[in-house]
Amino acid sequence: MEIEELKTKIYAFCEAAKGKKKLKEKDIIKGLSEAEGIPGDEVKKALRAMIDVGKLMYSYGGGASSVEIPSEEYLREKGLIK
């Protein structure tokens, strides 16, 4: 699968869980690698690339870390949107 297509799928996966379940990185890797039949390492690479540019972000709450879709406030703070 093309990396861009994979990224879109990852994003959709996170969007679907938004407000319902806090996803850990491994939930996303497992979820996509099972659904799409791609090696976990590839999903991880795509996921990291998204986090590095603020498409997704690491979050922390309730005593544990998770991966989320960034808020506008976060993107503004990082200078990624005006």
Next chain:
Amino acid sequence: MAGKKYNTPLIDDLEKGPWPSFVTEMKKAAKNNEMANDALGHLEKCYTTRKGYWKHGGIVGVLGYGGGVIGRYSEIGDEFPGVAHFHTVRINQPSGFFYTSKALKEICDIWDKYGSGLTNVHGSTGDLVLLGTKTEALEPIFAEYSSRGWDLGGSGSALRTPSCCVGPGRCEWTNYDTLDLTYNLTQEFQDELHRPTFSYKFKIKASGCACDCVAAIARADLSIIGTWKGPIKIDQKEVQNYAKTMDINAEVVGMCPTQCMSYDGKELQINNAECNRCMHCITRMTKALSPSGERGATLCMGSKAPIVVGSLLSWVIVPFIKLEAPYTELKDLIRKIWDWWDENGKPRERIGEVIEIKGMRSFLEAIGVAPQPQQIKEPRKDPFMFYTDADMVKFKAKEAEEKKTGKYNF
């Protein structure tokens, strides 16, 4: 900077007395820093009402990383705007906490520019902790420090900053190079440290001997404690020197837990086969006694504080491992440990708890460590145990072999 001057009678009282005062430190920083000044007023309010006002941590950090910054906001930020945001930045300390003044001053200069000027040297995990800054300063702070060779430490569900005792830097008792091991592991596992992928936190601490100066046994998921295999070397001349000022029978021989020493006023003897390497005699007579032979460490796992179901001390997992660069055996083992934890742990379960839930056998088999009596204080007391089919095949095969040879092999 002429900020608001707070009246702080309660905490002022803590400037009196011989012990160095943290209030004095806060005031020193407050002289030219608005955030530190508000932190003072904020703290006085806590002392007055006997209550804290910090909110739960928030979601702040630097782009790409999932840790290293602890979000901190005050409930009463309107009253004390300087601490409305008051985030902590963890800077990964150098092994053994050695510094040059040049490096430290540079750290201070950057911190004064972007933060409160208050620090913890060090936080309990080992990081150099910068206390109190605003969200918009985080990216600049990271750029300033990382471009000068300093990185953030760990937080959240990730590998936490490993730390170690002073070891070969200034201690005759170390059994391996604690500084190098800690540096090497920290570099090897940068990804696990900065990007939280674990069920929960994972701490590694390295002590060079059983004195355990970093309290590894009580506060690390992986506690690395130096030890040795050979006999204790004795310098009888130095023993005689100690005898001039010390009652060797009362203070050393009589306190040996295994009762494996004797002293007749002339010669000290140790039955090394019975010694459990507790370090007592060596610490009492360091000029006369020293370990010898093969050096390495015991790996223990699982310790944690009381939350959620009771404290644990680390359990012996690998009785002896040699620790020499590049530490391949240890690194492979750590990866296997994480894989098993990843498979079996639920969010917020420390590895010690997961081992309890899933059973020590499952864990040891997964990481490829054999059962050994050094791992336990005593064998199980109840007869409620599992037998796998493979176990039975093995037991039966052994008996069949015994029938052939006519010799029991328990």
Next chain:
Amino acid sequence: MALPQRKTDVGPPHYKQFLPPIVQKNYGKWKYHEVINPTTMVHVAESGDKLWTVRVASPRILATDTIREQCDIAEKYCDGYLRYTTRNNVEFLVSDEKKLEPLKKELTAKGFKMGGIGYGITNVVHTQGWVHCHGACTDASGLVKAMMDELYEYFDSKRLPNKVRLAVACCVNMCGAVHCSDIAVVAVHTKVPEINHETFKNMCELPTVIGSCPTRAISPDPAKKSIKINEQKCMYCGNCFTVCPPISIKNPEYDGVAIVVGGKINSLRSNPKFSKLVIPYISNEPPRWPKAVAAIKHIVEVYAKNAKKNERVGEWIERIGWEKFFKLTGIEFTFQSIDDFTFMRDTMRTASTFKW
């Protein structure tokens, strides 16, 4: 001004550049050391080189200006090298004995306090408290300051049968190896948390909150779309508050501190041990917590009078028996000292051989 280019995953700088030349030369080749007095020790290398260490107290919270003062002293006497200890003291290392006395003189003149080496009391491991943590039931820095002012003589001069390691944790999370200290203060809540049902709905995940409770005191309250807490089961650990902000557990009137004793980290003579609860509750009395401080000092004094040389607090108590400890200290024995959480099986007595 333009910011420098950020770099990721560089890790900490290599420690070697921070090691004083004498340490680099004798790295891993130390032969022995001697404690000269509570402020100074000397390490001797196989090469015959000597390295003196002067240890200086720290409140752990340091202003950058204080770090700079420490650096200035290191530049003047230690070729610009210095180090910190696990217990947050700062150490000045000199390889030239002639520099030792001038160094100490300057430290004294600048108001730095030297001590903490050998059989006495050194810096207190502690947590953030009201200075910086959300869950704190007390302030850690203030308690530490009050304790150490009172015990100061054991830091810089007076000696004890062995080291006495002190710690303060500002909630039962106990971030600082408090659970294995000779004497420690742990701050406690004593009242069941209150729930803001209005905000609960929006802010907390029901299963997470139920799962957070170690005593299974929390159950759903469907009518309110919230939870209820069984008062018979809750033991005020605050874990539910940690995962869900609308649950509030802070209570200025009833939050307080407990005292635990007899823990130890090293394996010398006996195995590492947890600290055990002896005083279940003392009210928070900022700024100086006089009763808690008096209790600690009292325990130190009873230990100093009764323990044999080299015995740590826990070893002394195990030799004489806990019943004797309560008798010697005059501390009242309460229900709270009987474990009814995870360790009851291991901690009840199963023989009639005790002391009166």
